[in-house]
Amino acid sequence: MFRKLPGDEARNLVSTTPDTAVVFRPAVVKTPAILTILTWAWRMISSLVRTTWRHPIAAFLTTAPIVLTALYGWRVALLLLAPPLTGLIAWALLDRPTFARHVGYRLLAWWRLIWVYRRHWQPTMIVSGLGRHLRGRDYLPKLGKITCTSWADQVTARMLNGQAVKDWSDRTDHLAHGFGATTCRVAVLKSGRVLLTFPRHDPLAVPLPALAIPAAPTLGPVEIGKREDGTPWLLKILGTHILISGATGAGKGSIIWSVIRALLPALAAGLVQVWALDPKLMELSYGKPLFGGHYAATPEACADLLDAAVTLMQERAARLAGVQRTHTPTEQDPFVLVVVDEVAFLTAYQQDRDLKRRISAALATLTTQGRAVGVGVMAALQDPRKEVMNIRNLFPDKIALRLDESEQVDMVLGDGARDRGALADQISSTPELGAGVGYVRLETSPDPVRVRAAFVSDADIHAMVATFTVGGAA
Template sequence: MTLASSTTSAGVIGPSWALVVAAVLVSGLLLAGPALRRRYPVAWWMLLGFPAVVFRVVHTWRPLMAGCGLAVSRRPALTVVSGLVGKGTPPPQPRVPRCGLIRPTSSGFALFVRLLPGQVPEDFVKAAPAMAEGWQVHAVRVTSWKPGVVRVVASAADPLASPRVPKQRGPGHLLRVTVGVLETGAGWVLDLRRVPHWLIVGATRSGKSTLINALVAGLAPQPVALVGIDCKGGMELSLYEPRLSALATNREQAVRLLTALVDLTLDRMTVCRAARVRNIWGLPDKERPVPVVVIVDEIAELFLVASRNEKDEAQAAGTALIRLAQLGAALGVFLVVAGQRVGSDLGPGVTALRAQLGGRVCHRVADPGTAEMALGDLNPDALKAAQAITPEQAGTAVLASSDGWERARSHLITESEAEAVAAEYAHLTPVLSELHLEAP
């Protein structure tokens, strides 16, 4: 009897202590939640935020799909009605798309959904705002994964509110720079080897200069040549002058510099043809010429004209830029073209150049035409997202390429930091004798 009693008592006490310990741990997490969220947001999300969201997703999945029109009745409508009238039985539960495993990310979660017959990814794209409201998260993005399957990615909070980007140590990968953070929480990486030419637009104080600062700061430690064209007297790009192999500060200089860059590109073409390779990356390391990144600030200054002579200069500059965009990617010359305003009113050269710039970044702009010029030919949804950026969201931008579009925010690099980086790596500046700016 005594042994049985002790066994029974141990069996009761064991689960009781386990419940007490579990209650204490949960209480401690709840009490420490705010501090944990501030100091260790990823840990807070994994321990508290993610389990709570998983519960909401599972609990609301069926009614949410039905409310968004994504559920399908198991019987034809007349069969259901006759069953209700004739037998008084409840109708069968509608079929809903099957939800896959919910996987956590650093600031949200992702899941795959298998579409029902007759459904298309656009149906789920339209339902994304309702999903965000139902799951109480910041935003939901839906993308097509493969035929019959969509990928749903949710962000629990806005990672663009206070982006945290680790400082780059060392040169890193050639022509690849982390300049900020994406809305998904991942790093915003500009890889010029993958997308060689970029158009960056944005109004004053929208974050355009900050993005260029971040890009130059990331490229400065790398074995590349940086070339600047700033026809506003060098007011912006002169910050990096110690690290620039050449800098043009007016249109006349810009035309000579661009012409020299075209000649450099043609010389490299001859070298590649003699070596029977299709680009400079097929050459041996010791024979490969240094990559050149050309940064053009305020593109409108190159194309605005007030006289016949200026018209000829603008046409020459535009033609050279288009040739560089067409030939440069394979021959190690990359373009980053920036401006406050980019529109077809600047001339046909701008439209032709825009077609060659496969990467686009649109900050807040002062006129809808600039946003249309930057993003309209790639993705209408990206255009809507860019037009929704407010003045309070400085640094926030929409980036688009052939791979799709994302919201992002650049890492803050101040003018003093940009100057310090240029001075620190000035000894790495390649000397390119071809890029001479002396007047003929």
């Protein structure tokens, strides 16, 4: 039995069937029509002002014909608009790069904003879980500025209060498919704002031939390939250590030989020495004459060469102590780059415990003390697990080529690298598409950058050996 309600409450009860619970009708507050009209007008005006400010060229090209036609007729409008349109077409034909930078990409950004992102923003945010639909109202992250480059769309978004960047990085697949892109990368702009990068095509899909040898000796950063944005990939050599990880056929040799190729003039001038450890006997042996006797292949020889590098480092440190804090390469005191092709063979798979201990201790000493005195280490390996390479955190700069498992990405590049877009486990295993493609994370930046190293063929290596010798050009 229901208790009788006082007053007029009984008429606010709703019951469709006798068996259902009693439901109270919510109070409805009617908004005056004038407030609704003013709200919509304010939103429309602010949207027009914002669009005109961000996309002035698109706004002019879309509104000018309409305004001129309404004021003077279509003939006068065509007469007035023909010269600027002819000038734009001529500019595009004669100087396409500058036209694309100043006009083309701005128009493309406006079109992508209207046709792709604003059109699909609400359903993508709701379905992916980044937005909320509560009590008939959508709470969505705010779509910000759209910028187009030659290869990608960069979209800024303001997160909802209480959201974290990880909420976005965990939904990169949802965002990519929602906006018709192959991948999506998330980066932090500032508090509350994220930058979403949606590639339109892959600028690194075509293999790069070996780069030209520098005309003058250079100690870096050396150019060894191309970044995804089309700029040269410059790799720092002095004052750092580099770890390269990738599966078989991922292109580790492309990075190693591109670095050696870029250092050839400095190598010939005596400013750099490359000490090569080649336990596989298949990679660095091609350039053995370039190393001036600093080449080792057997585990015993590798241990001796590493011990010699430690001795050189300690002697140089004792000599520079109290004199200077950083090393400046000279012909009498060159920079030494220790290159280890397959470091796991020496540190994890070595059966001789004494050799394994010597090699691990030497590598740990070099990576902790060698930067300031001009001794660098570049090590390559296939398996980045801690039990295989327990000193991987001693390498400031890391490169992840194609990897077999998604967990290995964070092992190489650090925690959260894959969430920020370093999809090294999804790189193609086809040599033409994926060899030499990877992600680099530098000591100075936590955000991974997609790159591709130039391919140095056997013929290129033989030509390098025939042209350069240690101590001078042949």
